[in-house]
Amino acid sequence: MASFKITGGRRLQGELIPQGAKNEALQILCAVLLTSEPVTIHNIPNIRDVNQLIDLLGDLGVWVTKIGESSYRFQASDVNLDYLETPTFKRKAGALRGSVMLLGPMLARFKKGRIPRPGGDKIGRRRLDTHFLGFEKLGAQFHYDTNDGGFYRVDAQNLKGAYMLLDEASVTGTANVLMAAVMAEGTTTIYNAACEPYLQQLSKMLNAMGAKISGVGSNLLVIEGVSELHGTEHTMLPDMIEIGSFIGMAAMTQSEVTIKNCQIPQLGIIPDVFKRLGIQMEFRGDDIFIPAQDRYEIETFLDGGMMTVADAPWPGFTPDLLSIVLVTTVQASGTVLIHQKMFESRLFFVDKLIEMGAQIILCDPHRATVVGLNRRMPLKGIRMSSPDIRAGVALLIAALSADGVSIIDNIEQIDRGYQNIDTRLNAIGAEITRV
Ligand SMILES: CC(=O)N[C@H]1[C@@H](OP(=O)(O)OP(=O)(O)OC[C@H]2O[C@@H](n3ccc(=O)[nH]c3=O)[C@H](O)[C@@H]2O)O[C@H](CO)[C@@H](O)[C@@H]1O
Numbered sequence: 176m177a178s179f180k181i182t183g184g185r186r187l188q189g190e191l192i193p194q195g196a197k198n199e200a201l202q203i204l205c206a207v208l209l210t211s212e213p214v215t216i217h218n219i220p221n222i223r224d225v226n227q228l229i230d231l232l233g234d235l236g237v238w239v240t241k242i243g244e245s246s247y248r249f250q251a252s253d254v255n256l257d258y259l260e261t262p263t264f265k266r267k268a269g270a271l272r273g274s275v276m277l278l279g280p281m282l283a284r285f286k287k288g289r290i291p292r293p294g295g296d297k298i299g300r301r302r303l304d305t306h307f308l309g310f311e312k313l314g315a316q317f318h319y320d321t322n323d324g325g326f327y328r329v330d331a332q333n334l335k336g337a338y339m340l341l342d343e344a345s346v347t348g349t350a351n352v353l354m355a356a357v358m359a360e361g362t363t364t365i366y367n368a369a370c371e372p373y374l375q376q377l378s379k380m381l382n383a384m385g386a387k388i389s390g391v392g393s394n395l396l397v398i399e400g401v402s403e404l405h406g407t408e409h410t411m412l413p414d415m416i417e418i419g420s421f422i423g424m425a426a427m428t429q430s431e432v433t434i435k436n437c438q439i440p441q442l443g444i445i446p447d448v449f450k451r452l453g454i455q456m457e458f459r460g461d462d463i464f465i466p467a468q469d470r471y472e473i474e475t476f477l478d479g480g481m482m483t484v485a486d487a488p489w490p491g492f493t494p495d496l497l498s499i500v501l502v503t504t505v506q507a508s509g510t511v512l513i514h515q516k517m518f519e520s521r522l523f524f525v526d527k528l529i530e531m532g533a534q535i536i537l538c539d540p541h542r543a544t545v546v547g548l549n550r551r552m553p554l555k556g557i558r559m560s561s562p563d564i565r566a567g568v569a570l571l572i573a574a575l576s577a578d579g580v581s582i583i584d585n586i587e588q589i590d591r592g593y594q595n596i597d598t599r600l601n602a603i604g605a606e607i608t609r610v
């Protein structure tokens with residue numbers, strides 16, 4: 176288990192270039208299985224989850240060629256279906272969440288999909304009903320084997336288009352059902368579809384491969400099935416969660432940071448949420464400039480009521496940034512209620528922030544009230560462990576702002592989604608050592 180040693184209190188200054196989006200990459204990489212032709216993908220982040228998925232594709236028989244710093248060519252012309260039944264597949268696919276999206280493309284192209292219970296953050300119950308109910312609507316048979324920690328099987332000789340109202344707007348569930356539907360016979364309508372930029376990007380890529388998807392960006396997708404898909408070239412968006420993390424980090428550490436090439440129109444409500452915390456930012460072309468700020472004041476609602484930041488499916492505020500918002504408000508002026516509606520175990524990391532000196536009341540597993548310190552005193556460095564990817568970065572932000580030295584253990588959680596975060600932050604003045 177690796178750790179970060181952080182000497183806090185350093186102000187950062189300089190430019191940060193966001194990596195390609197983790198959650199988009201996981202969808203896009205699975206989609207390469209939908210064609211036997213080459214698919215070239217650019218701006219692939221060099222992070223643990225993505226590298227594990229690329230490794231898995233290679234094991235499945237996909238030709239993987241690295242053609243540039245963050246560009247790869249994939250060709251799924253000789254897929255080895257027997258691999259799906261091996262213990263190695265069960266072990267490797269069970270290590271990350273994104274592997275679940277191999278099911279849809281496998282079902283569409285090879286009539287069968289297999290997956291162990293996927294990994295990913297332990298942030299509460301993470302059910303897969305939406306995925307399998309959707310596959311069943313398309314005519315697939317579903318089987319769940321409870322042995323060996325759980326193994327899911329789906330089979331379908333002939334997928335047929337159908338109307339479906341998803342039981343919830345699941346991000347990976349929508350991607351999975353969409354990829355299964357693109358080559359189904361006839362028309363599929365997916366209502367209550369998730370529509371995060373990840374899905375918009377996936378739909379754009381599938382259409383470039385010859386799929387016929389309309390309604391992209393909305394919660395109603397209509398898919399005319401086609402008989403086959405072709406190769407294409409695709410470039411990943413910058414990671415909006417990393418951009419949000421950098422905004423929070425700049426504010427907490429009183430740093431002047433420019434985040435380059437953010438594709439600002441794709442960030443939805445994210446910049447506004449940080450602005451309502453009192454954080455100044457300037458859009459300079461496609462860059463976001465955050466000036467060094469000693470003080471930032473959380474707004475109240477228009478009627479004077481206390482600010483609440485809550486998550487919601489897109490275009491609402493992404494749950495993946497709530498831990499970052501929470502830590503950012505620790506040194507703000509004012510009070511905020513953080514309401515994590517989607518996951519029930521994502522706020523428990525606040526105990527570490529409280530130990531560092533933050534004023535937080537954990538009201539229940541879903542809600543925490545933060546009373547900002549307004550810089551009356553700095554946080555103090557402690558030893559802590561990273562429970563999940565976003566809490567891990569929230570703790571890193573706290574440690575960077577704190578007095579003294581902090582140790583964060585279990586940083587594999589952070590490496591899952593943030594590319595060389597220590598090196599990139601050290602380049603602009605942080606003091607982080609990997610130990
Ligand atoms: C690899 C990947 O892409 N992971 C992301 C994906 O996970 P993932 O696709 O696994 O998450 P889902 O969208 O399925 O659901 C997330 C959670 O929210 C709940 N839920 C979902 C929709 C809804 O309308 N109401 C509701 O309560 C679900 O029950 C679940 O507990 O989306 C999550 C929600 O944005 C993000 O946190 C994850 O980073």
Ligand SMILES: C=C(OP(=O)(O)O)C(=O)O
Nearest residue numbers: 272273295296495564565
């Ligand atoms: C929860 C997340 O990831 P995963 O779904 O891969 O666990 C995340 O990216 O914040």
